[in-house]
Amino acid sequence: MTDLLKRAREWLAQDPDPDTRAELSDLVERADPAELSARFGAKLEFGTAGLRGELGAGPNRMNRVTVMRTAAGLARVLGPGKHVVIGYDARYKSDRFARDTAAVLTGAGLHASLLPQALPTPVLAFAVRALGADAGVMVTASHNPPRDNGYKVYWGDGSQIVPPVDAEISAAIDAVGRVDELPLDAPGTLTELGEEIIDDYLDAITALPLGTARELSVAYTPLHGVGSGTLTGAFLAAGFESPRAVEEQRNPDPAFPTVAFPNPEEPGAMDLIFALARASEADLVIANDPDADRCAVGVPMGGGQWRMLTGDEVGALLGEYVIGQTSGDRMVATTIVSSTLLGKIAAAHGVRYGETLTGFKWIMRAGPGLVFGYEEALGYSVGGASLPVHDKDGIGAALAVAALAAGAKADGRSLLDLLDDQARTYGLHATSQLSVRVEDLALIAGAMARLRAEPVAELGGRAVERADDLAEGVGGLPPTDGLRYLLAGGARVVIRPSGTEPKLKCYLEVVVPVTGEVAEARQRASAELAELTEALRVTLGL
Structure with a gap:
């Protein structure tokens, strides 16, 4: 308890935020062991997803001290003279965290450009490349609960960072001293961007292949x-x-x-x-x-x-749409936990196909000529000759979906009709998820160890035809903690621990040939997924 109080007082002495100072002063005065331990017994770890956590005082919370330390670490890795674009959403403290980041970066001799208002993440990702910046920072917690905020870092290619850059930044953050001793706000090194950057983004995404129906x-x-x-x-x-x-x-x-x-x-x-x-x-x-x-x-x-619609359904529709609207040597890509349908679509159209680890930071690095990428968690990047945004883009994707739907409507059809067409052509690919939340993370590690030690021979009456341990870097992919089972009849199961929550996540897919009505095939696929899900629950033992 003495050590916790010491760390809390040291933090309090450097905290520039009156809100978190008041919170922490109260905890110190009450000497609340549980609350102090929750804030000072651990710290938010910086990784490829940046930072994300609950707002509050201490190193295990999102606050101005945490943000300033992170900005100082980023500045040390980049070095003086480099250019960083900063964006932010409308969450609690987002604008303040963005300005603190700008103050620390400029104080360290870097040039910072600040987006003109709270804007979507894809505008920031676009701006990094459009402005020829060396990096970007987006203050956002995406779809997390209201009390959370976060900090995403992009590199000069406009995509999120990957190893080893994340480890370099993390080590630099750990070497930062007191934030009240950091130099701040060097004159002439901050640019307040105008509305023109939004116009440039809109010009880029409205130049996508959007057909003519409106x-x-x-x-x-x-x-x-x-x-x-x-x-x-x-x-x-x-x-x-x-x-x-x-x-x-x-x-x-x-x-x-x-x-x-x-x-x-x-x-x-x-x-x-x-x-x-x-x-x-x-x-x-x-x-x-x-x-x-x-x-x-x-x-x-x-x-x-x-x-x-599921993310896989939209991904298949948009993937085939983009392929049909573009030409030349192209690639489409998705992740190891998304449906296998995009690969079959790509093969049918003579287009290269890439499969990556989860996350758009990997999709964007699938290979040259990438015109479309998606992940099942509702993330899509749509391009023409190139991708205007090297990250998932909910605005550009919405435009492309609207164009696809308007074209179908002009023909007297719907997106559901287009999904039925794909089912008839490639087989009905149905996907679902099973997520198991635990209180003790050791249960997840134990389940993964047990599955590796005791190979699974069958799931839901389907023989396991191949089992891949993704920790071994299968198929040229970087190693990751996960298992993939390829089952008889084209079914597949991928099991991996969540990177952000205390969950074990399982991704299931079955493929049903369509020999009669598509509706009948969908009913059969739904029953098969339910059977496979129940068998998986038993196998996991959680």
Whole structure:
């Protein structure tokens, strides 16, 4: 307890934020062991995902001291004279963290450019390359709960950092001393960017292959995030009518008051947008997560019923659409946990295909000629001759989905019809997830060790035809903690620990040939996924 109090007082002495100083002063005065340990017994670790955590005082929380130390570490790795673009969303403290980052970087002799307002993450990713910067920082916690914030770092290629850069920055952060001793704000080294950078981004994504059809009614929600203005501008610039937005969720609000969890994949998050879609008789539903790097898509089923498409369904539709709209030597890519359908589409069209580890930092490095990449967690990057954004882009993806839907509508068809076409051509590829949350992380490590020590011979009545230990770097991929089982009949299961939550995540896929009605194949696939999921629960033993 004495050591915790000592560290807390040292932190308090350098903290520039009156909010966290008041919080920490109270904890020190009460000598609260549990709360002090939660903040000072560990620290947020900087990695390829940057930082993400709950707001509050101490090294295990997101706060101004943590952010300034991180900026100082980044400055040491980059060196004086380098240029960093900084963006931020509308979460609590995001603008303050962005300005603290600028102050530390300029004080260290770097040049910082600050985006003009709270904007989507893809605008920052675009700006890094557009401005020829050496790195970028985005202050965001994406779709995390309201009390969280985060810090993503991009390199000069406009994509998120990968090893060994993350380890270099982490080591540099650890070497930073007191933040109240850092030099701040060197004159003439901060540029406050104007609205022109937004216009440049809109010019880039509206130049994507978007066909000519524009008649489409779209219902939209940014889920209280920063996507609304940019998405509306993109739709109008591309010639679409302005989407009709959920009024209660149109404007940024860091409290996210109408949703339990600001993630389109979470139960209840899409209730208001589907209600608007029914009332307005929309053709399409589009939702962004709070920093607008992800895009969710909903389609009408008839009779006032709507359903949300899976990330794999949208990925397959957009992948084939982009291939059809482009030419030359091209590549499309997805991750080892996404559906295998994109690979079959690529082969049928004579296009190169790449498969990477999870995360857009890997997708963007799949290979030359990349015109489309996606991950099943609603992330897509759509290109033409090249990709305007080297990260997932929920605004550009929304435009491409609207163009695809408008083209289908002009032909008297729908996105569901296009999915049925793919099922008939390539087989019905159905995917689902099983996530097991634990209180003790040792249970996950134990489950992975047990699966490696006791090879699985069958799952759900399907023989395991091949088992890959991804920790061994299978197929040229960097090593990662995961197991992949290829099962009889084209089914597949991938098991890996979550990188951000105390979960073991399992990704399941079955492939069902379509010999009659597609609806019958979907029912069969649903039953097979349910059977495989139950067998997997038993095998995991958690």
